[in-house]
Amino acid sequence: MLQAGADIDTSETLTERQQAVLNAALRLLVEEGDNVTMTAVARRASCSKETLYKWFGDRDGLLTATVQWQASKVRVAPVDRKSLDLASLAASLERFASDWLKVISSDTSIALNRVAVGHAGSGKDDLGAIVLQNGRFALARRLKPVLEAGRQAGLLDFEDAETAFRTFFGLVGRDVQIRLLLGDRVELTEATIGGDARRATQQFLALFGANNRLKGL
Amino acid sequence: MLQAGADIDTSETLTERQQAVLNAALRLLVEEGDNVTMTAVARRASCSKETLYKWFGDRDGLLTATVQWQASKVRVAPVDRKSLDLASLAASLERFASDWLKVISSDTSIALNRVAVGHAGSGKDDLGAIVLQNGRFALARRLKPVLEAGRQAGLLDFEDAETAFRTFFGLVGRDVQIRLLLGDRVELTEATIGGDARRATQQFLALFGANNRLKGL
DNA sequence: CTAGAGGCGTACCGTACGTTACGGTTCGGC
DNA sequence: GCCGAACCGTAACGTACGGTACGCCTCTAG
Incomplete structure (x- = not known):
């Protein structure tokens, strides 16, 4: 089975700028697929690669953060209390x-x-x-x-x-x-x-x- | 929609040896995922990389041939004529x-x-x-x-x-x-x-x- | 027996990309 | 105005891997 807690809410610990970077990475991921390059993300997000590595560790970290970031956005409204008919x-x-x-x-x-x-x-x-x-x-x-x-x-x-x-x-x-x-x-x-x-x-x-x-x- | 004829039978045009190579590639694909390297396939199949390139063109060609090869193997028996109850x-x-x-x-x-x-x-x-x-x-x-x-x-x-x-x-x-x-x-x-x-x-x-x-x- | 084709093993080349390093710039705090 | 931290842009490094070249072996045909 899967690890519990893989859907922790990360939107708190991310600064505005970091969210912007992740959005850029996300758009790039949609456009290019898994062959997004760190350079491309840096260029798209107008940030330096050094920053990417400082914030996210390595490429996998960036990918993971991006996926979690998108996941945290689709949290949908719970269903309205059921009126049972x-x-x-x-x-x-x-x-x-x-x-x-x-x-x-x-x-x-x-x-x-x-x-x-x-x-x-x-x-x-x-x-x-x-x-x-x-x-x-x-x-x-x-x-x-x-x-x-x-x-x-x-x-x-x-x-x-x-x-x-x-x-x-x-x-x-x-x-x-x-x-x-x-x-x-x-x-x-x-x-x-x-x-x-x-x-x-x-x-x-x-x-x-x-x-x-x-x-x- | 998809291209028709993508499931042509390739088992005729492949020699015994080539099938063996594709089987090796397939096993490796199962074990390693998409990051199989040409060198690894060559080593596993006990053939040279040059042969791989001669036979399959490039890496994509090898992958495609492998997938088609496996696909041609799972051709299942048609259903028995229905006795309609x-x-x-x-x-x-x-x-x-x-x-x-x-x-x-x-x-x-x-x-x-x-x-x-x-x-x-x-x-x-x-x-x-x-x-x-x-x-x-x-x-x-x-x-x-x-x-x-x-x-x-x-x-x-x-x-x-x-x-x-x-x-x-x-x-x-x-x-x-x-x-x-x-x-x-x-x-x-x-x-x-x-x-x-x-x-x-x-x-x-x-x-x-x-x-x-x-x-x- | 010899020639040549097919194929194995391996060394090699070029490149793409992850990762690091560094100089220059902005900006908040004193 | 000055300092340091954070960050940008870019250059540089190392490596992994796709693709190619070459030497050697084996086997078949003539």
Whole structure:
């Protein structure tokens, strides 16, 4: 399993200038992929390489800080306290699905996941763990309470919240993320995302909604 | 969309020795990730670098050949002609799910997807397209006839085979592939794979089986 | 038996890039 | 106005690695 605490909030310890540098590094990462050079970051951020090394140690440190910096920015608003009826539950789920699809199809997410996947092979840093914590696991942490509330209210029926979440995750994401990461051009307009979110939600409710005959899966 | 014909069969044009070299490169790729060096491949394969360059052009050529070589090996047996009852349809789907989970959780698949994802950013080669063609799209090509047959036999009900396939894909894969690619240790024993395959199949049948009330999704 | 092709091992070259060092500049505190 | 710290820009260093050249061996054809 992954190290806990990989998603500590770093926005406090970073000065304004450092955040600007990390934003520059992030933009460069999106444009160039993992072959960003320290020189390029320094030039883009209008800072010296010496400063980069003083602040972030080495290249891996800079990359890690950049990923954590972006991760700290996508901290999404917790779901509104549940009003416990089917319509609002469906709306919540749909919202989660839509937000999630928007995130994974964004340029920055794709770029970050690409470098994290690339680094996951040779375990020098923990970019994979960081991305996972702030992506898939953060989503689970935010969604599970909603699922549990739905169960409490008798709207959902499942054994294990984790399993239910993973099914929802699969219904929403399907092949989108891997195709995007592998460079396939998936057309994801606002409209298709909305449609996919609704479809995934309805399918999930069909599988896990209370009072239907689909039990024991 | 992706280039067609990215999955041409290369096993004819390769000599025994070349295949051995590619196998060595593949093993090294699994062990070391994308930072395999030409020297390392040459040493592992007991051949000279000059030979590598003569045969494969450059490093990208070697990588591409390696990925295609592995891809050509996983060409799976086409499904047996469908005997058109629900049990055999379910068995087929379960088999597909199980095979697919075994593939994506294998060391070689993870390694290959990692380098392909890494290379997808800076579009020098088409590793992403190759992996996609021999992975996700090959699966679709093999599974869709089964789905269509199920529909013909009145066992399945869906509008679009592509959409149905993608849902099945999501139900089977869920978060497994991205977690593995990002370095998470997902425990995937023979038993859990079997269970997941059965669960995914039942869920899919619940959503797309004929004669149930879940229409219009 | 010889010639030549194919291939192994290794040394070598050029370059890109991570990392370090250094001189010049800005700026807050005295 | 002066000092030191922080920082910018750039030059320099070391290394790793892609790519090439070359000497030697082996094996097959004639």
